Amino acid sequence: MSKSSQAKKVLVALSGGVDSSVAAVLLKNQGYYIEGAYMQCWNTGPYCSTEKDRADAAKVAACLGIPFRIFDFEKEYKERVIDYFFSEYEAGRTPNPDVICNKEIKFGIFLKKALELGFEYVATGHYARIRMSDAGSLILDKNRKSSYHLYAGLDLAKDQSYFLYTLTQDQLAKAIFPIGDYTKSEVRKLASEAGLPTANKPDSQGICFVGPVNLAEFLREKIKPKEGQIVNTDGKTIGKHDGIPFYTIGQRAGVGVSSSVPHYVVEKRKEPNKLVVAPVGSRELYKRSLVATNLNWIGSNPKSGDRLQARIRYRQPLEEARIESIDTDVVRVKFSEPQKAVTPGQVVVIYDGAEVLGGGIIDEY
Numbered sequence: 001m002s003k004s005s006q007a008k009k010v011l012v013a014l015s016g017g018v019d020s021s022v023a024a025v026l027l028k029n030q031g032y033y034i035e036g037a038y039m040q041c042w043n044t045g046p047y048c049s050t051e052k053d054r055a056d057a058a059k060v061a062a063c064l065g066i067p068f069r070i071f072d073f074e075k076e077y078k079e080r081v082i083d084y085f086f087s088e089y090e091a092g093r094t095p096n097p098d099v100i101c102n103k104e105i106k107f108g109i110f111l112k113k114a115l116e117l118g119f120e121y122v123a124t125g126h127y128a129r130i131r132m133s134d135a136g137s138l139i140l141d142k143n144r145k146s147s148y149h150l151y152a153g154l155d156l157a158k159d160q161s162y163f164l165y166t167l168t169q170d171q172l173a174k175a176i177f178p179i180g181d182y183t184k185s186e187v188r189k190l191a192s193e194a195g196l197p198t199a200n201k202p203d204s205q206g207i208c209f210v211g212p213v214n215l216a217e218f219l220r221e222k223i224k225p226k227e228g229q230i231v232n233t234d235g236k237t238i239g240k241h242d243g244i245p246f247y248t249i250g251q252r253a254g255v256g257v258s259s260s261v262p263h264y265v266v267e268k269r270k271e272p273n274k275l276v277v278a279p280v281g282s283r284e285l286y287k288r289s290l291v292a293t294n295l296n297w298i299g300s301n302p303k304s305g306d307r308l309q310a311r312i313r314y315r316q317p318l319e320e321a322r323i324e325s326i327d328t329d330v331v332r333v334k335f336s337e338p339q340k341a342v343t344p345g346q347v348v349v350i351y352d353g354a355e356v357l358g359g360g361i362i363d364e365y
Helices: 018-029 050-064 074-090 097-116 169-173 184-193 215-220
Strands: 009-013 033-040 068-072 121-123 128-132 148-152 228-232 237-241 263-269 274-279 286-297 307-311 319-326 330-340 347-352 355-364
Touching (some): 009 018, 009 097, 033 050, 033 097, 050 068, 097 121, 330 347
Parallel strands (some): 009 033, 033 068, 228 274
Antiparallel strands (some): 128 148, 228 237, 263 274, 307 319, 307 347, 319 330
16 A cells, blocks of 8 residues: 555445455554445346445444445446447447446546545555555656556456556545455455455456346347348358347357357458358457557556557456557557457557556557
């Protein structure tokens, strides 16, 4: 943790899970004045766990003897995250709702609400680390203009820095990630030692706040099927699909092609409503470069020619990459090795070792 406590006021986002619960324990033990808050963003569907999560968050607050609040963000979540989610799929892209949720909800309206209530910081249970340029044990580049730096969590198997690349200097200055220097097993142990009711609760799955939905069924709630042709890379029709939005690049299961070898989606052509597939091992599934837009650089942006690392999906190992070109809101990234299933709508995050430099939304390849 990079902030000095000295009775600073922190609003902890209690999700009802073990990670945010331990974040609260650590802050309280370090002398911060803390309160807990649950963000209610979704309350429908067979997978929704809002009622239980809210109750668990309240139990944690009671266990720690701290005040507890509930914020109703359902309207904002629908407008800023879910509507975006559906519109992107309808346009033929594959969005990352967790990135948008962090940007718009957790470090958007939640942070704003906390500051309005007089809190100096917000804290979450993210596995990530924040360091100031003139503090901490990490070796930092003193030539950077930024004061705050975002790093991957110590537990690389749980690292969530990929979802946080949209954070700005102002947001990092007001954020604390207490468990970023801990492994998941250590977090579980701390929760057990503190007697937290969430110590053995399984990790949440699926879409942020929504849960582990059946994606095809979820999309069909808003998007109507539209039958079209499945073609191979030579343009030959080999099957039918029920709508471009219901498929994603790299998908194998449910493609609907009868063949002795597995086929993968390699392209989605909204016009003329065709799904292009290729057999396993085909070069069409792999791309060496991509173009990203809607960029955010946490500190100083990289420059053309810089050799860095990048990932195009959560938990993917960092891949060696080069910044081919960059301007105000467009960057072209070229990888040392071809990348499987580069997907428009997903995000590419650029790293310099453990440090997150920033990233953007993949537009094309």
